[in-house]
Amino acid sequence: MNDVNVYTVTRLTRDIRLVLEDTFQAVWVEGEVSNFTVSSAGHTYFSLKDESSLLNCVMFRGNSGRVGFTVKDGMQVLCYGRVSVYDKRGQYQLYATKMEPRGKGALQLAFEQLKEKLYKEGLFDEANKKPLPFLPMHLGVITSATGAAVRDILKVARRRFTNIKISIYPVRVQGDEAKHEIARAIEELNEYNRHIAETGGEYPVDVIIVGRGGGSLEDLWPFNEEIVAREIYASEIPVVSAVGHEIDYTISDFVADLRAPTPSAAAELVIPLKHDLTVRINEYRDRLYLSIKTKTEMLEKAVKTSRDRYVLRAPMNVFLQMRQQVDDLLRTAVSGISHSLELKQRDLGTVTGKLQALSPLAVLERGYSITFKDGRIVRDAGLLEEGDILHSRLSLGRVTSRVEHVG
Structure with a gap:
């Protein structure tokens, strides 16, 4: 075993990283975005996948901020960057610096x-x-x-x-x-x-x-x-x-x-256009002038017509005639009122005579009297008793009496 070249995990991972970086230092990769996330630091992490494989990707904040469209899962994109190894996990991944939508331009999509x-x-x-x-x-x-x-x-x-x-x-x-x-x-x-x-x-x-x-x-x-x-x-x-x-x-x-x-x-x-405004203003001015001229002529005609009227030519004569008409009206009113008063007075005399003929006082003047007991008129002697106090009204004055005998 002394002649066998034994790698440590760190050394093997480093050598693989160097091989990958030398071989794939600038590549375009096409795939479907999945597991797209944005870290609190602004870095984006996602995967690119096709029918058979999956590639982990990272795009740091400085680059992700220049992507002009919103990246979503399921979107077909092209990513440009380098392939390297994340030593801590021994995982190879694409460090992307650019991203474009597949088929449609990035700017158009944005x-x-x-x-x-x-x-x-x-x-x-x-x-x-x-x-x-x-x-x-x-x-x-x-x-x-x-x-x-x-x-x-x-x-x-x-x-x-x-x-x-x-x-x-x-x-x-x-x-x-x-x-x-x-x-x-x-x-x-x-x-x-x-x-x-x-x-x-x-x-x-x-x-x-x-x-x-x-x-x-x-x-x-x-x-x-x-x-x-x-x-x-x-x-x-x-x-x-x-x-x-x-x-x-x-x-x-x-x-x-x-x-x-x-x-x-x-x-x-x-x-x-100033010329158009000038033409329009001139049109308005001419229309206003024509309107004022027409109105002025109408007023002048009205004044002339009024001036020729009798009331303006001899106003005092009209006043005198009106005063005479007032006098005539007063005389007619006074005459009508006097005649009406005479008729009313005559009717009043007739009614007064009738009232006097029917009045109880007229009966008293002929020698009769009205006798009261306890404020009520006495019409039947049988209702009286000896000793009752009676009050009698005569044509002139009143008499109080006591009943001595009821027959």
Whole structure:
């Protein structure tokens, strides 16, 4: 046994690792993702499998953060990296540095995944779209300071309405940092408007155009980033997305309050044509002048007609006639009232005579009297007893008597 080369576990594992690393230091592996997990440190662990075999894989945080789509179990992917051995377990595995979806590009898949996510959250709802002002006085433009987009927008602005104020917020429109600069620009323009509102300043930004000229999907990708989409959605200022050419669609287009096919078209949509406004104002002015002229002529005619009336030509005569009419009315009223009083007095005399003829007092005046016992009229002598006190009313005065004899 002295001549036999005996390996320790550690040495054998190390030698196998060296062989594997020398042989498979840069390989692409295709398979189905399974057991996908993310550690608390941000590293991802998963397996790639096919019909017969399974390969354990690890992707450290720095690399996994650059995967542009959401990895799920069951997804067919391509992974690039090196094959090595995890010494502690004696397990060979793929240390992946890149991952792409099989069949569909990573960027396209990320685009579709983010689009579906934001759609479900309601960021594309028409009810959330803010209307653009009819005549913005201050336009904010977020784009590259040296690109064709800003030149196109300025060219359209000079042609359509030279009075509008334009503020250029220069940002990078491609590359890893572009998304942060674009999102920060949108937030700072909104912060500027809030400052204007607090201090009572002038010329707040009325609308924002954010965009760039055409390019590849990779070039346009900052406008497909979630951070940019959410900042557009949160903007208090209406945002117009103008990215690429007419055939290009980005996430920003769906979230923005208005999508323009190109930066030039965005300027056309936002900035009205001054000539058209001038023509419209002149039309309104002519219509207003005609309306005032017609109304004035009608009033002049009414005044002339009123002036020719008798009441305005001789107002005192009308007053005298009215006073005479009042006198006639008074005389008629007095005469009617006097005649009515005479009739009423005559009717009253007739009724009074009848009442006097029927009155008990008239009977008393003819020598009769009314006798009361205990406040009641005595009509039957048989109801009286000797000693009863009676009270009698005569035509003139009253008499009290006592019954001596009842017959």
